[in-house]
Amino acid sequence: MIRIENVSKDLGEFKLDDVTLHIHEGEYFIILGPTGAGKTILIETIAGIYQPDCGRIFLNGTDVTDTLPKDRSIGMVYQDYMLFPHLNVEKNIGFGLRHKKITRNETKTKVNEIADLLGVSHLLNRYPGTLSGGEQQRIAIARAVVTEPKVLLLDEPLSALDNRTTGRLREELGRIHRITKTTTIHVTHSFEEAFSLSDRIAVMGSGQIIQVGAPDDVFRKPNSEFIADFVGVENLFRGKSVVHDTISEVHADGICIVSSTLKSGDVSISIRPEDILISKKEIDSSARNSFSGKITEVKDMGALVRLVVDVGIPFMVALTKRSYEDMELAYGTHVYIAFKASATHLF
Amino acid sequence: MLTKKSMLKIFTISITLLLTTFILSLVICIVTHTNQHILLTSIASREIQFAIKLSLITSIISTLMCIIVSIPASYALARYNFTGKTLINTIVDLPLALPPLVAGVGLLLLFGTTPFGNWLADIGLKFVFTPLGIIIAQFAVNISFMLRIMRSTFEGISPRYEYVAQTLGCTPIQAFLRTTLPMSKNGLLAGGVITWSKGIGEFGAALMVAGATRMKTETLPISLYLNMSSGDLDLAIAAATILIIISIISLYIFEKHGGIVHLY
Numbered sequence: 094m095i096r097i098e099n100v101s102k103d104l105g106e107f108k109l110d111d112v113t114l115h116i117h118e119g120e121y122f123i124i125l126g127p128t129g130a131g132k133t134i135l136i137e138t139i140a141g142i143y144q145p146d147c148g149r150i151f152l153n154g155t156d157v158t159d160t161l162p163k164d165r166s167i168g169m170v171y172q173d174y175m176l177f178p179h180l181n182v183e184k185n186i187g188f189g190l191r192h193k194k195i196t197r198n199e200t201k202t203k204v205n206e207i208a209d210l211l212g213v214s215h216l217l218n219r220y221p222g223t224l225s226g227g228e229q230q231r232i233a234i235a236r237a238v239v240t241e242p243k244v245l246l247l248d249e250p251l252s253a254l255d256n257r258t259t260g261r262l263r264e265e266l267g268r269i270h271r272i273t274k275t276t277t278i279h280v281t282h283s284f285e286e287a288f289s290l291s292d293r294i295a296v297m298g299s300g301q302i303i304q305v306g307a308p309d310d311v312f313r314k315p316n317s318e319f320i321a322d323f324v325g326v327e328n329l330f331r332g333k334s335v336v337h338d339t340i341s342e343v344h345a346d347g348i349c350i351v352s353s354t355l356k357s358g359d360v361s362i363s364i365r366p367e368d369i370l371i372s373k374k375e376i377d378s379s380a381r382n383s384f385s386g387k388i389t390e391v392k393d394m395g396a397l398v399r400l401v402v403d404v405g406i407p408f409m410v411a412l413t414k415r416s417y418e419d420m421e422l423a424y425g426t427h428v429y430i431a432f433k434a435s436a437t438h439l440f
Numbered sequence: 441m442l443t444k445k446s447m448l449k450i451f452t453i454s455i456t457l458l459l460t461t462f463i464l465s466l467v468i469c470i471v472t473h474t475n476q477h478i479l480l481t482s483i484a485s486r487e488i489q490f491a492i493k494l495s496l497i498t499s500i501i502s503t504l505m506c507i508i509v510s511i512p513a514s515y516a517l518a519r520y521n522f523t524g525k526t527l528i529n530t531i532v533d534l535p536l537a538l539p540p541l542v543a544g545v546g547l548l549l550l551f552g553t554t555p556f557g558n559w560l561a562d563i564g565l566k567f568v569f570t571p572l573g574i575i576i577a578q579f580a581v582n583i584s585f586m587l588r589i590m591r592s593t594f595e596g597i598s599p600r601y602e603y604v605a606q607t608l609g610c611t612p613i614q615a616f617l618r619t620t621l622p623m624s625k626n627g628l629l630a631g632g633v634i635t636w637s638k639g640i641g642e643f644g645a646a647l648m649v650a651g652a653t654r655m656k657t658e659t660l661p662i663s664l665y666l667n668m669s670s671g672d673l674d675l676a677i678a679a680a681t682i683l684i685i686i687s688i689i690s691l692y693i694f695e696k697h698g699g700i701v702h703l704y
Contacts, residue, residue: 137603139604140603140607141606142603142606161606161611161612162603162606162607163606163607163608163609163610164608167607168607168608169604169607170605171600171604173598173600175598175600175601175603175604177601177605177618177619177621177623179622179623179625188605188608188618189607189608189609191609192608192609192610193609236604236608237607237608239607240609242607246607336527
């Protein structure tokens with residue numbers, strides 16, 4: 094679908110360094126990386142805002158490297174919405190339809206449909222300056238999606254929003270992708286977004302693509318120090334959740350994890366490594382989750398030690414070097430781990 | 441007893457009040473010099489009517505020229521990096537610091553003595569001692585103001601609006617016309633008004649290029665100068681009063697819409 098071949102671009106402050114990526118038709122592709130990694134200029138180059146210094150970009154097999162943005166059929170959503178402040182919401186959403194050969198009535202119908210889909214129909218006569226961040230971002234998404242682009246580019250679309258809005262809009266993005274099946278490239282520095290939305294992830298650092306793969310692979314099997322440092326700080330799993338009264342039971346790869354976050358269906362789970370207790374004897378505590386397994390990896394981080402404990406699925410556990418030595422743990426030791434239901438975050 | 445803090449307050453406010461009184465007295469002296477009847481008769485006189493008309497026409501044309509040139513030029517300076525940009529920035533700002541009389545001498549030499557000026561005169565564009573000279577003088581002195589205001593206006597608008605517009609089907613030029621340009625309307629209005637009001641008041645450069653010929657190149661400030669010299673105080677006051685009214689109106693519009701732009 095999208096083929097980026099050996100693209101380099103130097104903008105001084107930010108750069109792309111020999112980027113090669115293949116993104117499949119209908120895929121939800123996430124580009125994950127720290128600030129300054131060159132994520133934004135990568136998608137702006139895909140959109141045609143910048144001409145690469147070298148390399149080619151193909152869209153459905155056609156070389157679009159020298160094509161103007163308007164002829165690429167690409168929709169773009171920025172972190173800070175970039176709604177046109179001098180136009181009302183209806184005109185903002187309809188902006189891209191003016192260049193299509195359709196009647197005024199069709200435009201109105203399309204704008205109304207997409208406004209319904211994103212739940213912003215009641216805002217059509219308002220001006221962007223009077224709206225909340227979440228509302229503005231929904232409109233920005235509507236404005237991009239209404240033109241039925243072949244590719245949707247999202248540049249940190251949820252980063253400027255508060256936590257609750259982020260969660261809701263993240264689900265919305267997943268829903269829109271399921272409905273429209275538009276190939277989507279979503280740039281973010283959030284693991285949660287990457288893990289919960291993506292079919293595949295590319296991790297970027299200093300202008301280069303460092304690893305590409307399914308989220309599980311990238312998070313479990315980082316291919317470099319950089320990625321391990323960047324993504325390897327969380328226990329992230331996917332599973333199916335069922336809610337019982339005040340808890341959720343999540344089945345993930347044969348084990349059952351209890352969480353106090355109430356959410357059912359397909360969910361992602363995160364547990365911070367420092368919230369996990371570890372012991373050589375069975376742990377007798379109020380923690381609802383308790384498993385046993387073997388230490389399969391030991392990583393010395395200076396004052397901290399990070400262990401991977403395989404209990405069927407690998408758990409990352411962090412503890413101080415002092416306790417690591419006191420407990421006489423080592424590679425291959427049989428251990429018990431435990432964590433509270435409240436330390437288990439579902440999203 | 442007065443604390444040191446309130447001393448400071450009293451001192452600074454007193455200076456401000458003195459300054460305000462000083463400026464107000466200038467204006468009051470002019471508008472109260474004659475009575476209303478004489479003022480109205482003078483304003484209605486053929487000479488002042490001519491000066492008003494010539495001032496309006498020349499200033500409106502030179503303002504439009506400033507707008508037309510400054511939009512692309514300031515856009516380039518705000519958005520692109522190119523070699524020599526720093527030097528060009530300094531040069532285009534030069535008229536801000538240059539005394540208008542000097543700019544006027546330069547214009548007189550450019551249009552009066554060079555082959556370029558002779559060629560323009562041959563095809564009918566005579567600038568020396570004509571109303572056209574007034575327009576070019578106003579343009580030369582004011583373009584930097586307009587350019588500066590528009591440059592800071594464009595710099596304040598994220599280029600990403602245009603990027604989004606381009607992905608939504610606009611060519612780069614359409615994207616500019618449909619997003620950045622309408623979004624800069626406050627800057628355009630503020631810049632246009634200040635340029636226009638400075639154009640109406642332009643004296644030094646216009647005097648050099650267009651001269652001060654009664655009923656020919658007689659704008660309001662030139663009229664004020666001519667009538668002061670010849671002792672026609674009533675006509676001079678009439679011209680001055682109209683200039684004051686124009687300044688107050690344009691200052692009001694500038695303050696109202698110019699909040700986002702900085703002159704310096």
